[in-house]
Amino acid sequence: xxxxxxxxxxxxxxxxxxxxxxxxxxxxxxxxxxxxxxxxxxxxxxxxxxxxxxxxxxxxxxxxxxxxxxxxxxxxxxxxxxxxxxxxxxxxxxxxxxxxxxxxxxxxxxxxxxxxxxxxxxxxxxxxxxxxxxxxxxxxxxxxxxxxxxxxxxxxxxxxxxxxxxxxxxxxxxxxxxxxxxxxxxxxxxxxxxxxxxxxxxxxxxxxxxxxxxxxxxxxxxxxxxxxxxxxxxxxxxxxxxxxxxxxxxxxxxxxxxxxxxxxxxx
Numbered sequence: 373x374x375x376x377x378x379x380x381x382x383x384x385x386x387x388x389x390x391x392x393x394x395x396x397x398x399x400x401x402x403x404x405x406x407x408x409x410x411x412x413x414x415x416x417x418x419x420x421x422x423x424x425x426x427x428x429x430x431x432x433x434x435x436x437x438x439x440x441x442x443x444x445x446x447x448x449x450x451x452x453x454x455x456x457x458x459x460x461x462x463x464x465x466x467x468x469x470x471x472x473x474x475x476x477x478x479x480x481x482x483x484x485x486x487x488x489x490x491x492x493x494x495x496x497x498x499x500x501x502x503x504x505x506x507x508x509x510x511x512x513x514x515x516x517x518x519x520x521x522x523x524x525x526x527x528x529x530x531x532x533x534x535x536x537x538x539x540x541x542x543x544x545x546x547x548x549x550x551x552x553x554x555x556x557x558x559x560x561x562x563x564x565x566x567x568x569x570x571x572x573x574x575x576x577x578x579x580x581x582x583x584x585x586x587x588x589x590x591x592x593x594x595x596x597x598x599x600x601x602x603x604x605x606x607x608x609x610x611x612x613x614x615x616x617x618x619x620x621x622x623x624x625x626x627x628x629x630x631x632x633x634x635x636x637x638x639x
Contacts, residue, residue: 374481374558376403377616379588381596385568385607391417391470392566392611393425399433403477405613406432408539409492409566412468420455420468424539427451428474439478441549444485448472448539448547452489455540469540472547473506473564475615483553484562489545490538493570497561497582497620502575506548509537527571561591562615568608572599583621588614 376398384390391410397403406425410417431437431447451472460466471490478484486494491508507513511534515521537545561582577598585591591614599610 374556374618376477376481377588378403378405378613379592380405380407380611380613381592382611383568383596383599383609385603385609386605387607387609389415389418390609391415391421392568392609393418393421393470394564394611394613395425395429396613396615397429397433400435400479401432401437401439401476402479403481403615404429404432405475405562405564405615406472407474407492407564407566407611407613408470408472409490409568409609409611410468410470411538412540413466416460416466416468417470419458420470420540423454423458424451424470424472427454428472432476439476439483439485439553441485441487441551441553444474444476444487445547445549448474448487448489448549449545452539452545456542459540467540469535469538471509471535471566472539475562475564475613477556477615478553481617482556484556485550485553487547487549489547490535492564492566495563495565495570495578497563497579498557498559500579500583502578509548510535533567556617558618559620560617561620563612564615565612566608566610568610569595569599569612571608572602572610585620588616591616 378396380394393408396405408421408424410421471492473488473492476485488506491510494506516526581594
């Protein structure tokens with residue numbers, strides 16, 4: 373059986389407190405990694421992120437929940453409902469919401485599922501190639517996909533933090549969940565991260581750091597050094613989870629599937 377190794381890091385950046393939350397572990401239903409990037413007045417962003425990841429983790433650790441896309445989507449919707457239940461409708465600036473991205477690997481370590489809401493991302497590394505296998509729920513991402521702006525313009529666009537969907541927003545949500553389990557290859561690596569992490573890292577840096585890393589902890593450390601070296605004065609919270617399927621240094625066969633909800637142009 374392929375060995376799975378995971379590591380996580382969450383940094384405060386230049387903000388007064390950290391509103392990101394990360395969790396990873398293993399249960400009878402398989403390995404999992406969950407990351408959220410919260411926002412809201414009176415520190416409620418941190419509450420939103422923590423509530424969301426904790427709610428999803430409870431579902432992932434429920435032995436009665438089978439490994440399926442439908443169940444993964446239901447977990448996200450349940451977490452969304454919990455946030456709505458704890459909203460303070462009397463004070464608009466005290467409302468909370470959060471992004472969410474989840475990776476779920478089956479007990480046989482042969483297939484993976486993932487889902488997301490918002491602009492926290494999931495990257496897959498395979499055969500020296502990196503793909504963004506989530507599509508940001510943001511105004512700028514839609515403009516970029518439509519060809520209205522360039523990747524360079526997207527990096528500094530005034531609406532780059534404006535989300536089209538997030539956990540805890542009014543109404544129902546539709547998680548972007550893959551339609552079927554995706555086959556894993558020995559040597560695959562995954563990176564879940566908040567926008568404070570991915571904004572400052574190009575695809576070349578991501579691949580280069582993976583090639584130099586000895587383990588997932590080292591990989592996150594190498595990327596963290598780059599984030600901190602090029603941090604802006606108002607550097608956002610920056611968090612990530614690294615997941616290794618065996619040794620990513622080994623050459624794996626490039627794969628193709630039709631289950632990705634969308635790719636975002638390279639940064």
